[in-house]
Amino acid sequence: MKYVVAPDSFKGSITSMEAAKAISRAIQEADQQAEVVELPMADGGEGTVDAVLLSRGGVKVTCRVEDPLGRVITASYGWIEEEKTAVIETAAASGLPLLKAEELNPYEASSYGTGQLLRDAMEKGAETIILGLGGSATVDAGVGLFQALGLKVYGETGQEISRVGGRLDRISKVDAAMLEPRLKHANIIVASDVTNPLLGKDGAVAVFGPQKGLAQDQLERFEAGMASFARVTAKAVQRDMSGEPGSGAAGGIGFLLQSLLTVEFRSGMELMVKLSRLEEHLDGADIVFTGEGKVDGQSLFGKVPVGVARAARKKGVPAVAFAGMIGDGLDRLQAEGLTVVIPIVDQPMALKEAMIEGERLLYKAATRVMQLILLEKREIGREQNE
Structure with a gap:
């Protein structure tokens, strides 16, 4: 039998590569004749670089870059020399995982480090840049990112502001004249499944601000600052991109990307399906395994298990998803090709313990599923022999 193993990460527990290895080990121990294709997946967030490099090659x-609070750290991105392609995750330099809970500070947090990664990639000769927007700790509308690339911003008295963070209400002028010229010639693909606009009840502040550390009584002030900055930027570039789908992604980074550059927004999941050649690998497959930390009705909106299931449905291949947690709306997922969702937790335990034990729990769950598959295979064989 041929098995395709294409999970996302179980966030906070195991990476997509670790998840794929755990499932593959269970398959190979149960069926030594199995053909297993490992395709760790991602949706533009955590694990995107590893997933692309595994499927496309590269290093x-x-x-050295700044983290969200300006501390110097070492961050990495993917580089495919033959294609002159860089794969960058916003979270690598500007992400929530870089900060402790008590360090979350949207007033100070900047996306500057992500801009430094982009600059380094262009200095290596990048012609294509895949930028995954996900998991940022910032609500700075991408100002920090573009300051690392030459953008100048000024206050009311004409002074240049070097580190703005989320205090966007301080900005009264935007000057992109010194922006890195190579940006205009690069093919920039933004991998994101966030379609939120910059402003309003569905915008960057209202929807994503709290997870980045904004208290409820701070939202109104941040929204006003974001709206002010949007007006200043629209005046500078002669177009208002604040209502565009995706402008609210990554604390508003999507807004400046759309305002200052010509970029292509792509669904992170759909992009990974293409880059990994998932549909090609599904040819001749008997089953595909996928999964992530939580699977529910919201998985319809750009999440890996549903993306994999949709690709498998086209090929007539059943899809099985493993989940750390299962929510409501699974009946809607079955219509997309997700045959069954299997919880990996096999006994009562605290969330912290389950996350620590994620790899072991996933392996055991995959082992149980393989026992059922082989039992069915034996039953079919017996019926054919009778």
């Missing part, structure tokens, strides 16, 4: 490049 990781490291460089």
Whole structure:
């Protein structure tokens, strides 16, 4: 039998590569004749670089950058020399995982480090840049990112502001004249499944601000600052991109990307399906295994298990998803090709313990599923012999 193993990460527990290895080990121990294709997946967030490099080849490049609070760290991005392609995750330099809970500070947090990664990639000769927007700790509308690339911003008295963070209400002028010129010639593909606009009840502040550390009584002030910055930027570039789908992604980074550059927004999941050649690998497959930390009705909106299931449905291949947690709306997922969702937790335990034990729990769940598959295979064989 041919098995395709294409999970996302179980966030906070195991990476997509670790998940794929755990499932593959269970398959190979149960069926020594199995053909197993490992395709760790991602949706533009955590694990995107590893997933692309595994399927396309390439290496990781490291460089010194600023974290969201301006501390110097070492971050990495993917580099495919033959294609002159860089794969960058916003979270690598500007992400929530870089900060402790008590360090979350949207007033100070900047996306500057992500801009440094982009600059390093262009200095290596990048012609294509895949930028995954996900997991940022910032609500700075991408100002920090573009300051690392030459953008100048000024206050009311004409002074240049070097580190703005989320205090966007301080900005009264935007000057992109010194922006890195190579940006205009690069093919920039933004991998994101966030379609939220910059402003309003569905915008960057209202929807994503709290997870980045904004308290409820801070939202109104941040929204006003974001709206002010949007007006200043629209005046500078002669177009208002604040209502465009995706402008609210990554704390508003999507807004400046759309305002200052010509970029292509792509569904992170759909992009990974293409880059990994998932549909090609599904040819001749008997089953595909996928999964992530939580599977529910919201998985319809750009999540890996549903993306894999949709690709499998086209090929007539059943899809099985493993989940750390299962929510409501699974009946809607079955219509998309997700045959069954299997919880990996096999006994009562605290969430912290389950996350620590994620790899072991996934392996055991995959082992149980393989026992059922082989039992069915034996039953079919017996019926054919009778």
